[in-house]
Amino acid sequence: MGAPFNYDVLDLTDEQVDAEVRVFGALTAAVRRLNEATLRTTVDHATVEEVRRQVEELTARLEKSMIPDNFGVSFTKGGRIRGYGNAVVGIRNPNAVPLTVVQDKVNGRASAEFELNALHEGPPGQVHGGVVALVLDQVFGEAAAAGGSPGMTGTLTLRYRLNTPLGPCSAEAWVDRRDGIKTIVKGELRRADGTVTVTAEGIFILPRWAREEIAKNGGTPPQFE
Numbered sequence: 001m002g003a004p005f006n007y008d009v010l011d012l013t014d015e016q017v018d019a020e021v022r023v024f025g026a027l028t029a030a031v032r033r034l035n036e037a038t039l040r041t042t043v044d045h046a047t048v049e050e051v052r053r054q055v056e057e058l059t060a061r062l063e064k065s066m067i068p069d070n071f072g073v074s075f076t077k078g079g080r081i082r083g084y085g086n087a088v089v090g091i092r093n094p095n096a097v098p099l100t101v102v103q104d105k106v107n108g109r110a111s112a113e114f115e116l117n118a119l120h121e122g123p124p125g126q127v128h129g130g131v132v133a134l135v136l137d138q139v140f141g142e143a144a145a146a147g148g149s150p151g152m153t154g155t156l157t158l159r160y161r162l163n164t165p166l167g168p169c170s171a172e173a174w175v176d177r178r179d180g181i182k183t184i185v186k187g188e189l190r191r192a193d194g195t196v197t198v199t200a201e202g203i204f205i206l207p208r209w210a211r212e213e214i215a216k217n218g219g220t221p222p223q224f225e
């Protein structure tokens with residue numbers, strides 16, 4: 001079986017990538033503000049309806065020219081990764097958390113400090129458990145990649161030990177061990193004061209199609225970004 005998805009390689013310069021990161025990153029940040037304001041505004045209904053008309057006009061301007069569907073992941077010949085739609089770290093995805101993951105390739109670790117707000121609420125004032133899983137899946141996957149054995153999430157097991165209040169949080173993950181094509185990653189989510197609220201273990205697997213591709217043509221595993 002071949003790969004169920006492709007990574008295109010594009011002829012874009014670093015300057016072109018920097019420009020799209022700057023311009024679209026700023027739009028994404030502005031839309032995130034709009035998202036939070038949509039949730040929290042207390043202006044009167046007439047103002048809400050006027051703003052809604054303006055939002056629809058602006059949306060129609062962007063819809064004049066769009067890619068057919070999802071963004072996918074592409075690389076430049078210079079090695080830049082354009083995973084702009086990623087649900088956790090995509091710089092063009094206003095629904096992404098947002099998050100910057102720092103990889104430690106020496107020790108096979110990954111970490112992120114971030115802020116979760118009213119858009120990420122589950123129980124009152126607390127982070128939604130599914131949002132925790134979303135964030136940890138990405139940070140865990142990046143730890144596996146940083147450790148040199150990237151894979152797709154096969155299993156992710158979380159233990160929610162304490163509630164996680166909305167606000168500043170951090171996540172950390174590390175490669176615990178390898179078992180052939182499986183990389184076992186462990187990690188945790190912490191409150192701002194360092195209290196661990198969630199511990200987790202993930203099994204990241206180099207899929208059969210990637211194994212077959214490497215056996216046939218050599219090369220390095222894809223990143224599963």
Ligand SMILES: CCCCCCCCCC(=O)SCCNC(=O)CCNC(=O)[C@H](O)C(C)(C)COP(=O)(O)OP(=O)(O)OC[C@H]1O[C@@H](n2cnc3c(N)ncnc32)[C@H](O)[C@@H]1OP(=O)(O)O
Pocket residue numbers: 137138139140141142145150151152153154155180182203205206207208209223224225
């Ligand atoms: C910079 C880069 C940063 C990247 C960050 C990315 C973070 C986000 C990652 C994701 O969200 S990935 C998307 C969510 N995951 C998926 O969609 C995976 C869907 N499942 C699959 O594609 C396949 O089921 C999978 C690749 C997991 C396994 O398929 P294989 O055909 O390679 O498995 P195979 O049957 O050959 O089994 C190989 C080994 O893995 C084991 N295994 C298979 N599925 C497993 C599973 N789900 N959990 C644990 N172990 C599993 C299986 O028992 C066996 O163990 P042993 O070698 O010891 O016998």
